Amino acid sequence: MEIFAVDGIGEVGAGDDVAAVVTRHAELRAGDVLVVTSKIVAKAAGLVTRRPRDEVIAEETDRVVARRGPTAIVRTWHGLTMAAAGVDASNVASGSVVPLPRDPDAEARELRARIRAATGLAVAVIIADTAGRAWRVGQTDMAIGCAGILPVQTFAGQTDAHGNPLVVTAPAVADEVAGAAELVSGKLGGRPVVIVRGLDPALLLADDGPGAAVLVRAEGQDLFGLGAREAVRAAAVRGSRRGFLDPTDDWAVVDDLIAAAEVAARREGGRVTIDAREDPVAAGALMERLRAVAFAEGLELAVDVRR
Amino acid sequence: MEIFAVDGIGEVGAGDDVAAVVTRHAELRAGDVLVVTSKIVAKAAGLVTRRPRDEVIAEETDRVVARRGPTAIVRTWHGLTMAAAGVDASNVASGSVVPLPRDPDAEARELRARIRAATGLAVAVIIADTAGRAWRVGQTDMAIGCAGILPVQTFAGQTDAHGNPLVVTAPAVADEVAGAAELVSGKLGGRPVVIVRGLDPALLLADDGPGAAVLVRAEGQDLFGLGAREAVRAAAVRGSRRGFLDPTDDWAVVDDLIAAAEVAARREGGRVTIDAREDPVAAGALMERLRAVAFAEGLELAVDVRR
Structure with missing residues (x-):
């Protein structure tokens, strides 16, 4: 060759x-x-365009995958995961940028x-x-x-x-x-x-x-669709599940968290009941933890807190 | 060439x-x-060895990066991120495996x-x-x-x-x-x-x-040191921060969560005080959410809950 x-x-x-x-x-x-x-x-x-680079990057971006300081790794509309959405300022006239x-x-x-x-x-x-x-x-x-x-x-x-x-x-x-x-x-x-x-x-x-x-690894087939830090933020606010793996039906992670909790809780199917009477703050913490993890796993979870 | x-x-x-x-x-x-x-x-x-494949993989593994069903993507002792730690069963005698x-x-x-x-x-x-x-x-x-x-x-x-x-x-x-x-x-x-x-x-x-x-991207320089799902689990249990990016000193994400919360809370430096008197369950949920995110960001956060 x-x-x-x-x-x-x-x-x-x-x-x-x-x-x-x-x-x-x-x-x-x-x-x-x-x-x-x-x-x-x-x-x-x-x-090739003389429009502002950030504006062109935003247009090319489907979603942000990870960000660190000024660097954003994004998924483009093509499905490519690249820094700055592949918008480049090299090998073009100074002051110009060119998207993919x-x-x-x-x-x-x-x-x-x-x-x-x-x-x-x-x-x-x-x-x-x-x-x-x-x-x-x-x-x-x-x-x-x-x-x-x-x-x-x-x-x-x-x-x-x-x-x-x-x-x-x-x-x-x-x-x-x-x-x-x-x-x-x-x-x-x-x-x-x-x-x-x-x-x-x-x-x-x-x-x-x-x-x-x-x-291109399809959305939902990608184990690294979000940066580690971005995944935790996404689970905390529970906005969009994009960037996470397709839903699982494995409740082991939820059961593990219940077993390790300091308050009484039990799961029946997709419903967890937490006893908040002794320590409502700890009950709230467990509720939040279960919801964040269930979000990341794509599990349909309802949490009842008995006050 | x-x-x-x-x-x-x-x-x-x-x-x-x-x-x-x-x-x-x-x-x-x-x-x-x-x-x-x-x-x-x-x-x-x-x-080349006839020892069990799983045993050889475990020996080569520094830490698990992401897992999906039987597939584990791990970081090896070399720092390489690979499925099955690079332990391979192809192009060797049947029943044998060979590590890197x-x-x-x-x-x-x-x-x-x-x-x-x-x-x-x-x-x-x-x-x-x-x-x-x-x-x-x-x-x-x-x-x-x-x-x-x-x-x-x-x-x-x-x-x-x-x-x-x-x-x-x-x-x-x-x-x-x-x-x-x-x-x-x-x-x-x-x-x-x-x-x-x-x-x-x-x-x-x-x-x-x-x-x-x-x-090899160094541990702590890697935005994808954990799979998205694994990152959320790690933040929920707050075990080891390995696989997360080096600590930041950016408190914006914590402040955003406080601003969006349904209970009263304020941050002074690395200390957040949450008022739990009205809704202790919600206060516990906010405490957990802040702790998970701070863990992922590497922020030293203390949370006081006023009951």
Whole structure:
């Protein structure tokens, strides 16, 4: 497998045809994977703006996932979890910002179709952007849009050479290709198009495929949909359950709290009765604790306090 | 940049010299990055075991980060956040499991030194393993150990072609290389060694460098050190603050809760006084809510309840 940046792309502006720019500077071959930064796709789509950065970030934000000082990690309308909603001020004219493309999978499909129309070649396309990771320092590029490539390869049902089933193994191929491309594109600008040649044909698709949207962990399937601190705040005020895992039906955590409590309480199904006669303040505390945890678990809990 | 798997490695067993196995099958060149799976490093170190998987996972676990049904995402003693602590049952004899290498950076340094001793060549070494991501479907390979390569490249102090500062940009080079290598190694076994040739020499180091340990977000710097649900449970029982962000000194969240409360309360510094005379149950609930949130924020809070 070979990975190389395309030289001479130069500055891309609103209305530019990215497919034409690429085919003018690169000798594509069938089976190539073309990795383009989201930046040039957004620039070509005319999304560069001089509006205030905070305003653009707010527009791109579906909900805040975690905040620390001036940094907000948000879930965008695309479902991507990124700092500043992917709104970037690098590699654009000073004072400008650029959000992510509106529909990166559609942009990838369109770019692929235009390249096929211009050259007759079946290539795959990945639109790449940069994101931090929950538990790792630094960023890697990931695929926010793709066409003609398997976003994720699944081995469910297959076995390794020792006969062990490969149930959970599912390499995020498109993300790994995007990260590999970053290694040759560089962050100092000017090389926003990379070609990956010689990728295993089993990872390519004749049709456009499902796109990078399938790489997004769905809301409610995500164990880390809120930062640890934000989750506690959300449970305390019990506003929206977004960012929490889908409801469970496991009452063990409630029962554990009841067992450890200093006041008498018992649960029957989804109803807990707390005896507040001896210590009403402690009863109120237990009520609050149970309600917060039930909220986080998605349990339908009613609490009666006997005064 | 070229990426290719080394053929003919075959099965690696306890006591095997990985450097000798590699140099026997690959024509290395100076500046190559050698990416080896953690699996063969662990096998060579004799870590394959027939002991119960759960027991091995428990030994590798520093603390549980999030749990969902049978899946536990844990922080290992290395600081890696991974499902099942990286203990794997694939590509080993059926009934066996293998944990991660004890000290992957040390193993990478040793492998690099042995290859230099055998061939005179300066190569970089990455020990790769597979991990899921908080917000993305599928897994990518990452560098759990490395030597001779920049784990993360920092652009702080540099500007792009438009003069914009690249403050936060810090590509996790070693992780991107590990992910790229996964694309050619395959999960069905037999190709656990990959060579990345032609990586930008600016990303290579003459010395071993800091290793992949610097890619681990430190405990207390991590916004997602606990799953959303687990964070609420932890705040409810107020056991250990591990997994939460370092303490803040921002009392806004406490003041917001006091302002929204249905009972009278006021804060002076780190002390909140709640008037419980009218509604002691509600006062207890507010006390609990404030304590849970203060715990999550790391605030030293005393609550007085006036009865």
